[in-house]
Amino acid sequence: MTGNKLDIAIAGAGIGGLAAAALLAADGHNVVVFDQFAEPLPVGSGLVIQPVGQDVLAQIGALESAVNSGSRITRMLGHEADNGRRGLDVWYDRTGGGHRGFFGLAIHRAALFRAIHKAALRAGAQIVPDARVTTASAGLLTLADGRQEGRST
Numbered sequence: 789m790t791g792n793k794l795d796i797a798i799a800g801a802g803i804g805g806l807a808a809a810a811l812l813a814a815d816g817h818n819v820v821v822f823d824q825f826a827e828p829l830p831v832g833s834g835l836v837i838q839p840v841g842q843d844v845l846a847q848i849g850a851l852e853s854a855v856n857s858g859s860r861i862t863r864m865l866g867h868e869a870d871n872g873r874r875g876l877d878v879w880y881d882r883t884g885g886g887h888r889g890f891f892g893l894a895i896h897r898a899a900l901f902r903a904i905h906k907a908a909l910r911a912g913a914q915i916v917p918d919a920r921v922t923t924a925s926a927g928l929l930t931l932a933d934g935r936q937e938g939r940s941t
């Protein structure tokens with residue numbers, strides 16, 4: 789750990805909030821994630837994780853699980869429906885270069901969420917459901933039911 793141990797509150801246990809929680813908790817901080825959901829849930833259907841996002845998954849120890857649940861994409865090609873014109877043509881790893889080899893990782897959000905959620909818990913982050921944050925000010929979070937969390941509690 790670098791520096792003092794901090795008490796850190798995160799509003800929202802989406803993939804961003806949970807990945808931040810995993811990194812901060814692994815760095816030794818006390819991390820609590822507040823979310824409005826009644827239980828942890830992924831939002832949406834599927835997405836493609838680019839190499840830079842895969843690096844974050846590797847840092848929190850969730851890459852292997854995500855790769856095992858997803859599909860490697862080497863090229864994304866899209867045509868406009870109206871006229872067939874090429875609108876998107878992205879190649880990964882055209883040269884085969886890079887120490888790991890680059891690819892897009894197509895994954896269902898539920899599988900990605902599971903991997904990151906597990907990493908956040910493993911790192912020691914606490915996740916508090918039924919906690920909709922209405923304001924955050926001066927180190928204090930106020931929840932919709934009037935509860936206040938933070939420095940002065």
Ligand SMILES: Cc1cc2nc3c(=O)[nH]c(=O)nc-3n(C[C@H](O)[C@H](O)[C@H](O)COP(=O)(O)OP(=O)(O)OC[C@H]3O[C@@H](n4cnc5c(N)ncnc54)[C@H](O)[C@@H]3O)c2cc1C
Nearest residue numbers: 799800801802803804805822823824825835836919920921
């Ligand atoms: C249709 C679509 C396709 C996408 N495709 C891709 C893709 O292919 N690749 C890619 O990298 N990205 C993609 N994205 C973007 C990606 O989904 C977002 O960048 C990512 O989900 C953001 O993560 P997040 O944790 O910030 O927010 P979210 O995943 O949206 O999570 C937010 C969380 O905060 C909680 N919350 C919200 N308000 C409150 C509150 N007031 N109090 C408490 N909790 C609260 C919610 O319940 C939720 O759990 C796509 C997005 C959309 C909409």
